[in-house]
Amino acid sequence: MSSKTCAPDLLSRHGITFDQCRARRGGIFDWPVTSPHQDILNSDDEMDDDLGALHSSLRLGGTTVTTWLQVEKIESGQEYLSSHFGLAYRSALLEDLMNSAHIGSRSWDLDVGSQGAFPRQGSLVLGGYDTSAPNEGAVSYPLPKNPIDSSSRLLQTRIASMVLRSVGGTTDVELAHDLPACIEPYYRPLYLPEEIYREFMSMHESLRELLAELHFQNKLVADLIAEFFACYRTGRPLHSLAPDGSTTIDPEFTEIAIRREPTDRKIVTLGRVFLSQVYLFVDYETGKFALSSRLNHILPHTETPLAAAGLPRPDTTSPLSQNKMITIVRAPLSYK
Template sequence: MSSEICEGRGGLVDRNKLPTAPIDGLADNNPGWRSLMSMDESQARLQAFQYAARAMLKLRDHNVTIVEGLATQGQQSSLSHIGLGEKSTLLRAFKDAGLIGALSWGLNAGSQSFEFPRDGNLVLGGYDDASIDGNVNYYDIAVPNLINDRPCPLQISLLGLNITVENGDGSEPDEQNYLQRSGKFPVCVEPYDNLFRFPSNYIDQLKRHISPRLAATDKGPVPESSYPDIYNLEPGLVYNTSAKFRVTMKVSLENGLTVTIPHHEMVRPLRGLDNQGVPQVEPDYREVAVYATQAPGDAVVLGKAFLSQVYLFVD
């Protein structure tokens, strides 16, 4: 995990109200911890993780004490996130407590679609057999796990990335290939990202791809300043509701896996928080499920919009 990724999840933590814990224990479980704690000389500031705390994770039948790192910088999200990597302190605490038999997990990401929402589930120590339907594809955990300078153990080779944009009535579809290279291209599967993350050239291509479908009064993606009454936790490409277009995506991966992301996962009404932290829907805007800014390390990231169509098991 890089400093940029940490800061994308930090903010709104008052460490004075939390019990402290020694940070050395985190270094034992995460070899990259000390680099996250170090001074970033290029920006002359401390990295996002500066503190740690002992936390009691309360389950239905058990309580487990774990060590948490606190991301005190950043503005993208104030939500808690659990780490399920190869050296996960959470999984280790569960296994040591006898609650799970293996350091594995399975994720049914559900759907965050506005039209067709669907609950998901997370199974620690195994997987949910009822969530598996169809073929099973196997991929190795990446070692080393870097894509450019972004750590990513859940890597997979991308063979094709095709996006289709069409009018609101489904007419005049325009399909474009965004992978302008031959051979295998490593991408990152990342469950904590809601949207897709693309390099800047992919984002620019998508804007140009959508542009012919906009009305004369629509000038393209609107800035966050256009909707000041709602806090967009993870801002994608936001357009006025008057922009009636449809977007679908086809992701072709190694081992013959092809995943189609339907329109209702790719475009949805803008959602966020009001000034009291209450979830809100802003009906005047719609959001494409692609982050508006380039991905850290320029790595293509397949987030929960992608995972809405597959089941992920990591062992």
């Protein structure tokens, strides 16, 4: 864990004591993210109803724990607050915090999404308090087997076409070459201990139907919503969290989310896709988009690379980069 996690200036800024800071799982993180709602991660304030938050109470060992389940993703680029109920039983950071006596146990809480230290290895919890000391009694539950480990569902897929939604219209893009992608389904509710899972599902009956449909076809249609800016700017957070608690630079944005219905922003997210590599182009004379898996693909001279997954950002000081970038704000996926 970084020594700056509970530094005196951060304690003063947030008005908390050192013990409060170390009890907060993950400490206080001031990530340079783009989401205007990021402060909720470091706050005990309740979310407004218009954020799509759902208030739930679960009882753990006789103690009522009040939590907020974020049903609608709040995001800009990849960043979002919390979208899935999960357990951080594989988090290297939480393991380090527990071993160094900063928290008493790796207890469950809200998942903060793809910006965790190891987003593909479980849920990293950055909110909520765990005031128990390592030697004190703590409520523990057996974890069910992770169904991803034995899943026979198709995780490899190819994207055949995309729908790019920009200011002023919608453009369907048929790809010259299918884009390879890897799907990671969200089985987050199944990470809950059985007794908590049953109570959780009793409050959210609509999830039962969604959980039964975690299957994917060979080809998918991606639905991207885009915004243009007067100058180059990316909505993708450029910092991620390293296992030691420090931040690392990550210039890529290669992840899009899977939803059952792309038109409903409040529906539960079923999973996410990691694109192998994508190049996005725009023709400003005709207002059309082009999408290719190859940078050297033959394109009209008026088309300019707009964004690329897996590549460093272009030089933002160059005049050629002005008005050429796109920010992917939401990226649900639907079946073809």
